Amino acid sequence: MTRATSTLKTYNQDCSDCPIRHRAVCARCESDELEQLEQIKYYRSFEAGQTVVWAGDTMDFVASVVTGIATLSQTMEDGRRQMVGLLLPSDFIGRPGRSTSAYDVTAATDTVMCCFRKKPFEDMMLRTPHIGQRLLEMTLDELDAAREWMLLLGRKTAREKISSLLTIIARRDASLQLTMTDGSLSFDLPLTREAMSEYLGLTLETVSRQMSSLRKEGLIVTEGKRHITIPDFDRLLEETGDDSDGGFLM
Amino acid sequence: MTRATSTLKTYNQDCSDCPIRHRAVCARCESDELEQLEQIKYYRSFEAGQTVVWAGDTMDFVASVVTGIATLSQTMEDGRRQMVGLLLPSDFIGRPGRSTSAYDVTAATDTVMCCFRKKPFEDMMLRTPHIGQRLLEMTLDELDAAREWMLLLGRKTAREKISSLLTIIARRDASLQLTMTDGSLSFDLPLTREAMSEYLGLTLETVSRQMSSLRKEGLIVTEGKRHITIPDFDRLLEETGDDSDGGFLM
DNA sequence: CGGTATATTGAGAAGAGTCAATGCCTGTGG
DNA sequence: CCACAGGCATTGACTCTTCTCAATATACCG
Numbered sequence: 227m228t229r230a231t232s233t234l235k236t237y238n239q240d241c242s243d244c245p246i247r248h249r250a251v252c253a254r255c256e257s258d259e260l261e262q263l264e265q266i267k268y269y270r271s272f273e274a275g276q277t278v279v280w281a282g283d284t285m286d287f288v289a290s291v292v293t294g295i296a297t298l299s300q301t302m303e304d305g306r307r308q309m310v311g312l313l314l315p316s317d318f319i320g321r322p323g324r325s326t327s328a329y330d331v332t333a334a335t336d337t338v339m340c341c342f343r344k345k346p347f348e349d350m351m352l353r354t355p356h357i358g359q360r361l362l363e364m365t366l367d368e369l370d371a372a373r374e375w376m377l378l379l380g381r382k383t384a385r386e387k388i389s390s391l392l393t394i395i396a397r398r399d400a401s402l403q404l405t406m407t408d409g410s411l412s413f414d415l416p417l418t419r420e421a422m423s424e425y426l427g428l429t430l431e432t433v434s435r436q437m438s439s440l441r442k443e444g445l446i447v448t449e450g451k452r453h454i455t456i457p458d459f460d461r462l463l464e465e466t467g468d469d470s471d472g473g474f475l476m
Numbered sequence: 477m478t479r480a481t482s483t484l485k486t487y488n489q490d491c492s493d494c495p496i497r498h499r500a501v502c503a504r505c506e507s508d509e510l511e512q513l514e515q516i517k518y519y520r521s522f523e524a525g526q527t528v529v530w531a532g533d534t535m536d537f538v539a540s541v542v543t544g545i546a547t548l549s550q551t552m553e554d555g556r557r558q559m560v561g562l563l564l565p566s567d568f569i570g571r572p573g574r575s576t577s578a579y580d581v582t583a584a585t586d587t588v589m590c591c592f593r594k595k596p597f598e599d600m601m602l603r604t605p606h607i608g609q610r611l612l613e614m615t616l617d618e619l620d621a622a623r624e625w626m627l628l629l630g631r632k633t634a635r636e637k638i639s640s641l642l643t644i645i646a647r648r649d650a651s652l653q654l655t656m657t658d659g660s661l662s663f664d665l666p667l668t669r670e671a672m673s674e675y676l677g678l679t680l681e682t683v684s685r686q687m688s689s690l691r692k693e694g695l696i697v698t699e700g701k702r703h704i705t706i707p708d709f710d711r712l713l714e715e716t717g718d719d720s721d722g723g724f725l726m
Numbered sequence: 727c728g729g730t731a732t733a734t735t736g737a738g739a740a741g742a743g744t745c746a747a748t749g750c751c752t753g754t755g756g
Numbered sequence: 757c758c759a760c761a762g763g764c765a766t767t768g769a770c771t772c773t774t775c776t777c778a779a780t781a782t783a784c785c786g
Contacts, residue, residue, distance in 0.1 A: 300624075300627045306631045310627065329623070362612045363573070365615045369619050372619060373579070376550075376622065377552070380629040418764070420763070420764085427629065427631060431766085438765095438766070473777095573744085680733085681778080682775075683733095684735080700782095700783070700784090701782080701784085
């Protein structure tokens with residue numbers, strides 16, 4: 227692997243500049259602990275579409291997503307695929323104490339990861355409770371997310387599934403940063419139709435049809451293939467099947 | 477709450493006699509740590525069908541399932557329900573650091589739980605790494621299980637879903653204890669058809685039809701409503717859609 | 727022995743899948 | 757700078773699985 231690109235260089239300096247410093251597995255670390263982590267960390271970048279590891283392959287590192295989006299998916303013998311996780315910046319990849327990956331890990335967009343060599347990381351976990359504590363917290367959050375996704379996969383209609391996915395991505399983009407003006411939200415879909423279908427347990431065609439149907443009804447506006455605007459977020463929310471008032475609004 | 481029943485008494489003595497001693501959240505505890513846990517633990521029993529907590533209710537305890545089976549499920553406004561977890565003996569209920577339950581917790585069979593008052597348990601977690609470590613391990617296992625279930629919910633056919641559920645229950649019963657004679661397995665289904673349908677993301681009628689179909693083809697034999705015999709486990713395994721050789725056989 | 731829960735079965739409707747054709751961006755090379 | 761290729765997305769027609777609604781049947785409880 228060649229020298230880090232300039233994008234990478236930006237991060238390769240110092241944990242204190244890191245955009246995910248306070249949300250990742252290192253969130254609770256003190257500065258001396260961060261120094262130790264810096265000894266065993268290195269950055270890797272992946273292009274959109276590139277596979278990070280295949281299910282069953284040995285993984286000699288664990289990692290945090292710094293920028294970009296990665297996906298976890300499972301494949302059946304006959305090729306049916308189901309995405310089982312969507313990894314956003316600060317999310318953790320790999321399982322301490324296990325040497326192989328249980329899932330295919332793929333970069334959905336261009337992605338930068340902060341990797342730790344597995345053995346040193348595991349050793350450090352033993353003497354640094356802050357890491358294990360934070361990892362427990364993050365794992366519990368992921369478990370909640372997985373369970374919410376189970377409800378979507380098991381019980382929601384195609385239209386509800388699409389609406390749910392769009393609101394989730396919109397919410398995330400809105401909270402993490404950008405783009406709300408008059409009350410409308412607008413963002414770039416980081417997933418292809420195929421990736422969406424793998425996430426939602428649908429076929430690509432059904433995804434496409436439902437997107438068209440939402441577009442025809444004015445619930446979303448599309449621009450090019452991937453840019454989405456949601457003129458009225460609450461109206462889209464009503465299509466998700468979720469408790470409209472219950473959950474927190476962004 | 478009245479005095480413990482005779483069944484409860486059996487457990488109420490001593491962690492060292494506990495049937496889940498080496499698998500539950502306390503698995504790694506030393507004897508002095510167990511003594512501390514004994515100070516804050518108490519047993520509760522639930523009858524089949526009884527609700528342990530409703531989603532949204534405050535939960536002032538966390539618990540381990542000692543005997544029996546409990547379920548976690550989510551409900552949509554219009555009544556659609558999806559089970560998101562099946563809790564077997566040694567599984568953990570509740571989330572440290574959260575005061576309300578995210579799910580309905582229901583006893584599927586008569587169940588005994590070893591409960592810990594939440595606040596003392598959380599305090600103890602802070603000074604007892606063994607507990608947090610074990611909980612992390614268990615949570616990662618649950619996350620894996622949830623992700624496997626996502627594949628089932630998103631991609632498997634009704635027949636594959638039923639076969640998968642039956643093999644999972646059969647495997648568990650076989651490993652935990654009993655009943656294999658000539659190569660056939662036999663066990664009591666701990667779930668009603670309705671509970672099965674909630675778990676599998678199907679309707680009750682579809683569950684029933686698929687059970688009948690498996691019965692007609694001789695893949696299972698039923699006796700009464702709930703007792704199942706699997707004459708040829710491998711043959712049933714082929715119906716699950718899973719990698720036949722890959723995974724460990726019981 | 728009857729009553730109530732639970733489970734089975736049937737017929738028809740509906741949602742999503744399949745197969746196939748067409749359309750639309752993006753980026754590359756002439 | 758334009759044209760065209762290749763990947764991605766859309767749309768259509770038809771099929772098939774699963775759901776829905778409704779009627780029985782069967783097991784389990786007192």
